[in-house]
Amino acid sequence: MKILVAVKRVVDYNVKVRVNADNSGIDLTNTKMSINPFCEIAVEEALRLKEKGLADEVIVVSIGSKKCEEQLRYAMALGADRGILLETNSIPSSLYCAKLLSKVVEKENPGLIILGKQSIDSDNNQTGQMLAGLCGMAQGTFASKLIIENNKVIVTREVDSGLRTLSLTLPAVITTDLRLNQPRYAKLPQIMQAKKKPLETLPAETLLAPIAPQVTTQRVDTPTQRKAGIKVANVEELINKLKNEAKVIS
């Protein structure tokens, strides 16, 4: 079985982002970029399934500029077997991404597709569900545990009310939550080896003509900042303030 993992290049999660001066977006000049943390968990899960003998190839795919090669190489340093870059210089919509990925699914025919549940830039949490819908596959979103048996994947999902476990027919789409696993680090020799692994780059439009975005960002603003309040000296003062100043308890 092949596993296809989608990875996205995003601003590093440690970077404190700033809205640019003309409110058109986030200032990303000279900003450290990394693999989206949820995608890293997706890569890790695919590698663990391969190490258990449940998969024989892990393919990583990314959509974006030439620079996304860095994230694909990183995923290959972790252990992915090969990479596919669908190159585009525009910012693709979730619908275009899902459709492009569905084309890769058609071509590669993977038994399992794993994506991060959301990217930490646009915070959309859409692409995996959309891909599953387009492919007519089962979906296991916000996964915290996966078991593959009898041509099914048993997925435990983190939901608002606790945990919910589903059994999905393969092939299926999984999106990862934080506690699915703890990703490994790439070691130097593996980083060197990854440079020799196959990475196929093709213009995104050769798979599917770009579709006009339906949702456009008009402006981006810095949220109103909360002001720090006061420090109280003791519990008595705190309770007094909550009762008589804030009036939130009686």
Add this chain to the structure above:
Amino acid sequence: MNILVIAEHNNQQLSSATYNTVTAASQLGSTDIHLLIAGYECTSVAQQAVKITGVSVVLVADFPAYQHFLAENIAPLIRDIAQTNYSHILAPASTNGKDILPRAAALLDIEPISEITSIISDNTFTRPIYAGNAIATVCSNAPIIAMTVRGTAFDAASVARDNLAIVETVTIQHDNQLSTFVSEALSVADRPDLGSARVVISGGRGMQSGENFALLEKIADKLDAAIGASRAAVDAGYVANDLQVGQTGKIVAPDLYIAVGISGAIQHLAGMKDSRIIVAINKDEEAPIFQVADYGLVGDLFDILPEIEQQL
């Protein structure tokens, strides 16, 4: 053109987020709001739904295949209904809504909008990006605008006694057998729901163990509060995942949020910074949580918590 709201429920009770989503729908102009209840043996949910102010029609799709809200079955149902005469589809930005709505949107060949926090016009909305560190104003020209709604950003719709909504039975069945429900581990809490509680008291890594959350529970009992936790506390195994407040957990905005032993990582702040009053209790006076707290108390939580309980 009408507006379709996807109700969230457990086949017995409507979720509180559904009421917030109806309020969002009511801000979209003068069209009729239809509420879809897809479930199984969910008559009592429909009885609650007809009383919501602003809802004119309650659509009930009552079939075994919809019992567990599997996206594979509900998304095509939404697609079929939405194609009849709807301008917008709204769902709560809950784990269910986030699971189902993008799939339905893809089936309709439209690009959805996630977790809106305000409505500027029929096609223009704001939503947080970068873990709430920026707010994007987005405009959609999709033939049907599909979006999830952050519950804490909208008031709950009121419940009226007279002028009940009409109930219509939906006969569309989708049961594609792609997925089946296995089991559920629900947290049983006799406390208010974390997403809608008036008071939330949350513990972080500083609590040091799950047992120590009993200190928070004693205070929660007195304040009728929900219990929350930081990601660090959940990752450490102190408490269950459904208590996590933050960017990837629950978004809360209670009247009073008490953060105990929580340093205040960006991803936690993203989940609670819209609370009306924030109290921070932490032994590190440099902890970032104090930068957003209305009242900060520096000290050892193991001394402070019993004292609070006593004085309440």
